[in-house]
Amino acid sequence: MKLEFLNVSKIHNRKRQTYDLNEVCTSFVEQKSVAILSVYERSSKSLLKLISGIEQPTRGSIIREGIFTSLIGDSSYFHREMSGEENIRFICKLYGQETNKVIHEIKEFAEIKKELKQKAKSYTPVLRRKIAISTSLLMKSDIYQLNGGLHHPQPKFNNKIQSKLMELTTQSTIVVTAGNPDILKKYASCSVVIDHEGRLQSFNDVQSGIEALKVLKKDS
Amino acid sequence: MGAFLKAISVKTRIINALFIHSILTEHGKSKIGYLAALAKPLFQIVMLTTMFTFLGRSPAIGDNLVLFLATGIIPYNLCIGLTNKMLQINKSSRNILNNTLATPFDISIAFLLSETVIILISAATILIGLGHFGYWDYRVDSLLGILLITITSIILGYGVGLLNVSVSAIVPSYEKVWKILSMPLFLMSGVFFVADQRFPAEVIAILKYNPLLHIIESMRDSFYRSWESTLFDMGYLLTFTTIALLTGLLMQKLTQKRQRV
Numbered sequence: 001m002k003l004e005f006l007n008v009s010k011i012h013n014r015k016r017q018t019y020d021l022n023e024v025c026t027s028f029v030e031q032k033s034v035a036i037l038s039v040y041e042r043s044s045k046s047l048l049k050l051i052s053g054i055e056q057p058t059r060g061s062i063i064r065e066g067i068f069t070s071l072i073g074d075s076s077y078f079h080r081e082m083s084g085e086e087n088i089r090f091i092c093k094l095y096g097q098e099t100n101k102v103i104h105e106i107k108e109f110a111e112i113k114k115e116l117k118q119k120a121k122s123y124t125p126v127l128r129r130k131i132a133i134s135t136s137l138l139m140k141s142d143i144y145q146l147n148g149g150l151h152h153p154q155p156k157f158n159n160k161i162q163s164k165l166m167e168l169t170t171q172s173t174i175v176v177t178a179g180n181p182d183i184l185k186k187y188a189s190c191s192v193v194i195d196h197e198g199r200l201q202s203f204n205d206v207q208s209g210i211e212a213l214k215v216l217k218k219d220s
Numbered sequence: 221m222g223a224f225l226k227a228i229s230v231k232t233r234i235i236n237a238l239f240i241h242s243i244l245t246e247h248g249k250s251k252i253g254y255l256a257a258l259a260k261p262l263f264q265i266v267m268l269t270t271m272f273t274f275l276g277r278s279p280a281i282g283d284n285l286v287l288f289l290a291t292g293i294i295p296y297n298l299c300i301g302l303t304n305k306m307l308q309i310n311k312s313s314r315n316i317l318n319n320t321l322a323t324p325f326d327i328s329i330a331f332l333l334s335e336t337v338i339i340l341i342s343a344a345t346i347l348i349g350l351g352h353f354g355y356w357d358y359r360v361d362s363l364l365g366i367l368l369i370t371i372t373s374i375i376l377g378y379g380v381g382l383l384n385v386s387v388s389a390i391v392p393s394y395e396k397v398w399k400i401l402s403m404p405l406f407l408m409s410g411v412f413f414v415a416d417q418r419f420p421a422e423v424i425a426i427l428k429y430n431p432l433l434h435i436i437e438s439m440r441d442s443f444y445r446s447w448e449s450t451l452f453d454m455g456y457l458l459t460f461t462t463i464a465l466l467t468g469l470l471m472q473k474l475t476q477k478r479q480r481v
Contacts, residue, residue: 053321068321076315079245086244093237094320096230 365442382468
């Protein structure tokens, strides 16, 4: 896996010359999960979109080698008229996954079978989220993106999510954004802080990042 | 070189996934969705044939009205059908664009492939059907000419389609404007007439600027052994198609951020 940001800038507002990210140089390392903290939420969101390749930087370049899926639990790509399985097949094909293997694992992980054959428009929000979370967690990715604590109303499934996430922290890299410091500390081992001008600063632990953000917020 | 080939393989994978998605979502919504898409040109031909038979009209070329109309409607649908269908890209693909690594260009290529496949299958079914029922002897004047004009129609449709998608990303109501603007094209492109047999030179001088007229004239020129078009201008058609494609690609590049919003 290789993900390097070389002088990456992302302009938020061209007229006011405000930046989400400003001249960022950083690299993400395998099996080292990172907490992303920022003065403005839009900066973290922008960084996540750049990591997954959804957006391109305004200036600078990003060197990427590997698979970088989007946010865990995102189901916005689900098409109402397609079945759950067809939606999973689509996203798996898009990210170069072993489709049949992922579908088989989802059936076991989420304990669902015939629901996957039904059209997505018939899903309850709970089922939809269950399928989306399972798909994100079971697809192979070099970096997993976590926004806030993943919570599901079914306690048994919730426990499965937590243990799978902990498993991923040892096998892969997780970038996590959350308002709750406990979530950041649970999944990440280091942190980056983005200030109000979009500049990024790295820290070797999460606590130092949290404190640096507090100071930045106080100053601004 | 290795990185380039890898990039090509990733793009191919993405477009392949989007192609299947497009086939499933654009026509697979209802049980008869695919059938309706395939039967649409056939329905147009049957309607026009019935109407012209009632009016006592004979075909302008050859002795078969159905074949004459088919050689007009098929290239028309390849070009305008594709362009009109591409206008749906902004609406139907927004969630994919905003949440996955697919780009507007990937989606437009997937749309181009899926629509072209459907129109070509439909065209082949109609022509084989015409041959089967004795309306056509399976012989053409120039197969290469038909192939070339088919490719040109697809590229022109794609170029204008890209242009339309980009403009409608800036002005959403443009979709309605285009539908009104494109309506007279069916009447002005020689789908059911041969222009120089029907209109005076002054009218033809204006109609000659319509690239669709050249496409249909060229298709019939390559199809019928007994008829040669006096209007078809390959130079004009290729120039128009190239400009449309390049402008479309440029506009898409400039508006791709808007297409994601």
